[in-house]
Amino acid sequence: MCELLGMSANVPTDITFSLTGLMQRGGRTGPHRDGWGVALYEGRGLHMFKDSMPGADSEVARMIQGYPLKSRTVIAHIRHANVGSVNLANTHPFVRELGGRYWCFVHNGQLNEFAPDPGLFQPVGDTDSEAAFCYLLNEVRRRFPDPVPVEMLLPVLVGTCDHFRRFGVFNCLLSDGDWLFTFCSTKLAHITRRAPFGPAHLKDADLTVDFKAETTPDDVVTVIATEPLTANETWALHQPGEWKLWWDGEIVTQGRV
Amino acid sequence: MCELLGMSANVPTDITFSLTGLMQRGGRTGPHRDGWGVALYEGRGLHMFKDSMPGADSEVARMIQGYPLKSRTVIAHIRHANVGSVNLANTHPFVRELGGRYWCFVHNGQLNEFAPDPGLFQPVGDTDSEAAFCYLLNEVRRRFPDPVPVEMLLPVLVGTCDHFRRFGVFNCLLSDGDWLFTFCSTKLAHITRRAPFGPAHLKDADLTVDFKAETTPDDVVTVIATEPLTANETWALHQPGEWKLWWDGEIVTQGRV
Numbered sequence: 001m002c003e004l005l006g007m008s009a010n011v012p013t014d015i016t017f018s019l020t021g022l023m024q025r026g027g028r029t030g031p032h033r034d035g036w037g038v039a040l041y042e043g044r045g046l047h048m049f050k051d052s053m054p055g056a057d058s059e060v061a062r063m064i065q066g067y068p069l070k071s072r073t074v075i076a077h078i079r080h081a082n083v084g085s086v087n088l089a090n091t092h093p094f095v096r097e098l099g100g101r102y103w104c105f106v107h108n109g110q111l112n113e114f115a116p117d118p119g120l121f122q123p124v125g126d127t128d129s130e131a132a133f134c135y136l137l138n139e140v141r142r143r144f145p146d147p148v149p150v151e152m153l154l155p156v157l158v159g160t161c162d163h164f165r166r167f168g169v170f171n172c173l174l175s176d177g178d179w180l181f182t183f184c185s186t187k188l189a190h191i192t193r194r195a196p197f198g199p200a201h202l203k204d205a206d207l208t209v210d211f212k213a214e215t216t217p218d219d220v221v222t223v224i225a226t227e228p229l230t231a232n233e234t235w236a237l238h239q240p241g242e243w244k245l246w247w248d249g250e251i252v253t254q255g256r257v
Numbered sequence: 258m259c260e261l262l263g264m265s266a267n268v269p270t271d272i273t274f275s276l277t278g279l280m281q282r283g284g285r286t287g288p289h290r291d292g293w294g295v296a297l298y299e300g301r302g303l304h305m306f307k308d309s310m311p312g313a314d315s316e317v318a319r320m321i322q323g324y325p326l327k328s329r330t331v332i333a334h335i336r337h338a339n340v341g342s343v344n345l346a347n348t349h350p351f352v353r354e355l356g357g358r359y360w361c362f363v364h365n366g367q368l369n370e371f372a373p374d375p376g377l378f379q380p381v382g383d384t385d386s387e388a389a390f391c392y393l394l395n396e397v398r399r400r401f402p403d404p405v406p407v408e409m410l411l412p413v414l415v416g417t418c419d420h421f422r423r424f425g426v427f428n429c430l431l432s433d434g435d436w437l438f439t440f441c442s443t444k445l446a447h448i449t450r451r452a453p454f455g456p457a458h459l460k461d462a463d464l465t466v467d468f469k470a471e472t473t474p475d476d477v478v479t480v481i482a483t484e485p486l487t488a489n490e491t492w493a494l495h496q497p498g499e500w501k502l503w504w505d506g507e508i509v510t511q512g513r514v
Binding site for chain 1: 299300301302303304305306307309320344345346347348352353354356357358359377378379380381382
C-alpha cells in the first residue's frame, strides 16, 4: 500500500508543510520505503520530483523541502511496493499528455489480475497503478477523441474507478492542473483551510505551522490524504465509493457509487 | 535561439561538469535567460528538472549541481525564447510516452509558419519546438503503430527533421533512454571521452575536472552540445544535414541529408 497527498487551492500555495508530514511516513513513521514523488503544476506546466529512495532518506526530498515551490494543484505519493519492483519507472505520480494537457495520477491500493488490452497509452513500468492510469486515459480518449469540459468526463472517470474496485483497492487522485478528481475505495480524508486560519501540528513530525502568517483572508486550500496529516484539526473522512471534483480548493461536484 | 546538451554513455555518468558549463550560458556568459531543463534517464524512468528562471539564477539548478545524479542518457536545454512566452509549459525538454517508453526531446532553432494539423500527440505549450516534437511522434506512430527497433525508425526521424528545415533552423536531440538521435541543421558538436582520460577545462566557468579520477578504463562517454563546452579538447563539429544515432556513447549509424 501507499500514501497519497493532493492539494487544490485558489492561490499558489506552499505544500512543504504537508509534504514534510508525508515524507516521514516514507521509512520513518511509516513503512513506505519504496520511492516517492511529487508533481506541482505551474500554469499548464508541471514540476516533477521523484526518487526511488525512501522519502525520509532522499536527497531530492530534502532539497525540495528547503525550496518552497508554490502551486495551486499538487499530487504526491510515497510508495510501499506490492506490484512491480522498486525503480524510478514504477514511482508515482504518472503523467501523460492528453488533449494538450498533462494529466497526473497517483494510486493507493492493489489491483489483482488486472490485465487490460494494450491501448494508445501504455505503461512504461510494470505496476498495476500505471496500467490502470493508462486504461483510464484510453477510456477517456475512446469516448471523447477531442477535449471536453471535465463535467462531461465524470461518468467515465467515476465508472472506470468503480470498475477497478472489482479487482481490489483503488483510492486515487487525478488532475489536469486545473481540476482535481478524487476517488475513495477504502480510505481518503480531506481538510479545507480558510479564514480564520489557525495553527496546525503534524502527526508525523514535531512541526507546527501558523497558517495565519502564511495566507491572505481569501485563500482556500484543501489538502487530501489517505490518512489525516495533522493532529489538532478535524479531517473529513471519505466513504467507500465517494468521489469528488475539486477546483480552486472547493468541491465542484461530488457523489457516491 | 537556445543551447542543447546531450550525453550518451556506457555507464551511469555524472553530468554535473557539463551542466555547470551550460548553465553559465543561462544569463551569465550567454543570453539564454528564459528557462532551462534537464532530463536524466534512470532505467526506463526519467528524472526531470525544469525551471522558467535563468539557469545561472535558478535554485533548482543549484540544487542539482550539488546532487550528482548519474545517468547513461541525458538531455538538457537552456532557452532563449523566440516563439512562445516564458513559462514552465514552454520549457524544454519535452516528454511523451510512445509505445511504453518515455521519449524526450530538445530543439535549437526556430520554425516559421509551421502549423501542423492536430494529431494524437498535442502540444501543451505554444512553442514551435513542442509542435515539431508532437508532429514527429505523430509521424512515427502513424507509420509504426507498434514499437519497432530504432533502426527502422531512422528514415522517419531523418526525413521529418529534414522536412522541418524548410521552415527554419532545426538542431535537435531525441532519445527513448537507450538510443540518442541527433540532427544538425546549423550547429552541433560532440566529444567522445575514453581511456586514457585527461583533464578538461570549461570555457564558461573556471572549472577543471580530471576525468581520470572519475572514470574506469572501460568508460565511454559522449557529450553533444550546440557549441563546444571545453577549451582544451577537440570537439567534432557536425555539418548541416548530418545525423547520428548514439548508443552507449558510440555512434551506431550516421548519415547526411
